[in-house]
Amino acid sequence: MxxxxxxxxxxxxxxxxxxxxxxxxxxxxxxxxxxxxxxxxxxxxxxxxxxAAAARPFIIGPYDIVSIDVFGNEDLNLKEIQVDAGGRITFPLIGTVEMAGKTPGEAARTIESMLKGRYLRNPQVTVNLTETSSxxxxxxxxxxxxxxxxxxxxxxxxxxxxxxxxxxxxxxxxxxxxxxxxxxxxxxxxxxxxxxxxxxxxxxxxxxxxxxxxxxxxxxxxxxxxxxxxxxxxxxxxxxxxxxx
CATH class of the missing domain: 3.10.560.10 (Outer membrane lipoprotein wza domain like)
Incomplete structure (x- = not known):
């Protein structure tokens, strides 16, 4: 070891x-x-x-498992999705989202910015780190x-x-x-x-x-x-x- x-x-x-x-x-x-x-x-x-991130201790990394909720849009909610080896996930409508190196709050803001305007007027996203492997x-x-x-x-x-x-x-x-x-x-x-x-x-x-x-x-x-x-x-x-x- x-x-x-x-x-x-x-x-x-x-x-x-x-x-x-x-x-x-x-x-x-x-x-x-x-x-x-x-x-x-x-x-x-x-x-x-x-x-590759400024905050601690809740930093998302490869193979971590997160849950994502979009307020008022149950079809966009993801329960226990695993971050891939490259630190990314695939999210409905917007595609690939970089997650590694971000706090859950930062990841939520990223998803909000990608959804805003094109798909939702004022998205409110919550990201929770449910299990960490990184x-x-x-x-x-x-x-x-x-x-x-x-x-x-x-x-x-x-x-x-x-x-x-x-x-x-x-x-x-x-x-x-x-x-x-x-x-x-x-x-x-x-x-x-x-x-x-x-x-x-x-x-x-x-x-x-x-x-x-x-x-x-x-x-x-x-x-x-x-x-x-x-x-x-x-x-x-x-x-x-x-x-x-």
Whole structure:
């Protein structure tokens, strides 16, 4: 589910976490030329260009399912029509309508403008996003139910873990990674979920196309009754992995 760069980064993150805990958060990195610590306490939020749309979270994308109502014109109402792979639908009278990258409100205004004058005097259109396949996050690693999960509304890291049915016996809560691409740059953040649960820093917000990887506590597999006490990191460690364009 995650690529080679992510697989390589997991053990690197574990070593960095140990370094951060033992040195009070100071981290020095050598080796990989495309790995750098970003002086920030959070991952950057995706920009409009990362989604081809300015608003969040309700953005229509390929394979999403929408319902369209035209007030007073039941023959034009469409229930649960799927957006095609190119981000379009076919609508009665007006033909092809570009839907991807628009909010439901923007899509409604587009349909109104295409209907107005030629077919209806003053159309009133409502578009509802009923099911999304395009706004998703991937959750993998040591979690009860890895998979692809939709984002509708606000989604945080702990909410995403709960959506995936929570931690396993061997989850390493202090090694939770979030990968994100912003403006062609690939970022990664290392979070201590135990510290977040204690309220020591904020539960980070997730965005569509994020990948969450939960670490595996090999020590607990080998010695289930052995407890290692590691001080939580003060905040997340943010990494810039390089340009993946």
């Amino acid at each position: 995650f690529n080679r760069a992510q697989m390589v980064l997991v053990p690197v993150m574990a070593a960095l976490l140990a370094s951060a805990c033992s040195t009070g958060g100071a981290v020095q990195i050598g080796g990989a030329s495309n790995l750098a610590v970003v002086p920030s306490d959070s991952l950057p939020a995706p920009t409009a260009g990362d989604y 706004q998703v996050i991937a959750i993998s690693g040591e979690i009860k139910k890895p998979g692809i999960y939709p984002i509708v509304g606000d989604m945080t890291l702990l909410k995403a873990i709960a959506r995936a049915e929570g931690w396993t016996e061997f989850s390493k809560k202090r090694e939770v990674l979030v990968f994100r691409k912003v403006g062609g740059q690939q970022y990664a953040a290392l979070y201590d979920a135990k510290a977040i649960e204690r309220g020591q820093y904020a539960d980070p917000e997730l965005y569509p196309n994020d990948t969450v990887v939960v670490g595996d506590s090999q020590a607990r597999r080998n010695m289930k009754d052995f407890i290692t006490v590691v001080p939580p990191i003060v905040g997340p460690l943010i990494f810039l992995l390089g340009n993946n364009n």
